Amino acid sequence: MENPGSLDELIRALRCLPGVGPKSAQRMAYHLLQRDHEGAGRLSGALAAALDRIRHCASCNTFTEAEQCAVCASTRRDRTLLCVVETPGDLLMMEQTQSFSGMYFVLMGRLSPLDGIGPKEIHLDRLLKRATDGVVKEVILATNFTVEGEATAHYVSELLSAKGLMVSRIARGLPVGGELEHVDSGTLAQALVERRPA
């Protein structure tokens, strides 16, 4: 006696979600099939639609459905400032402070050699090209204050300083070990104002 094939496959497929082990995957599959057919159908469609429509912004690398995201397409932003963040969520957090009017570059990760995430995986070649477009005057590093985020900031700082760019780091107003996502807008705004040379 085993689970029917399509149920087994669903349980296996759910394990592609980060943090979902075999027991949670089984619980999720049972829940969807027993109590939430509507949710399951919606999730199936949402996955297919997102795969079909979401791409990376040609300028800043964040997720977008267009060629460029809304920030990059705007004519009201200060193109001499370039803020480097780890994820699209961090970009949204920065925007919520309403205290930054420059441009962004989204690494889509942070350096993590143990996980096989090196300079190439976080698109540092594209960042270098973007930052040396002749318009950008200052690069603000807003990676997390975790060990990996700090290492990433250090690496990027060396890389861009060598090209004669001014590079700054948002102030350590956030608690050490803290992540941008878990901090209030006011603290993050303060950290932005108090940025220091990197």
Place this chain on the structure above:
Amino acid sequence: MENPGSLDELIRALRCLPGVGPKSAQRMAYHLLQRDHEGAGRLSGALAAALDRIRHCASCNTFTEAEQCAVCASTRRDRTLLCVVETPGDLLMMEQTQSFSGMYFVLMGRLSPLDGIGPKEIHLDRLLKRATDGVVKEVILATNFTVEGEATAHYVSELLSAKGLMVSRIARGLPVGGELEHVDSGTLAQALVERRPA
């Protein structure tokens, strides 16, 4: 600045999974779109296929792709014994002990008035009909030894005893508060052998 529509919808849709809050849903969506397009496509297809193919066994109520599951369709089972379990996973656990050759009824849940799960939601009308088919002689209650599982066993016992059926409970060989899924086969087999009148 907001997430693109299809990304926002994916994050909302992921929240139909039990135990997934807004932050995990966002992390899952980013992970799938950034690092695992293959997994996302597979999950989308698996959800659609399972929704299309999985139904409930006409006899025991477990998940199956056929009219009847493999256990119910088998001619080698003892039809005088009916074992009541909470979930299809519990049925698989019972089968793994290789010490039960009777039939099953899967409640697909347990009584939980606070969550709005009453006798109807766990199909006690169908169980009553199934257990009084004239062939079943003994009903073995193998719900979990949690508060809700015990309450369910008590309720079902009253219901079926009133119909003159012999009703037993698997032995409390499992730790109090324990769940079938988290116990080894040997312990579960012992609990089955030592079942007592309910």
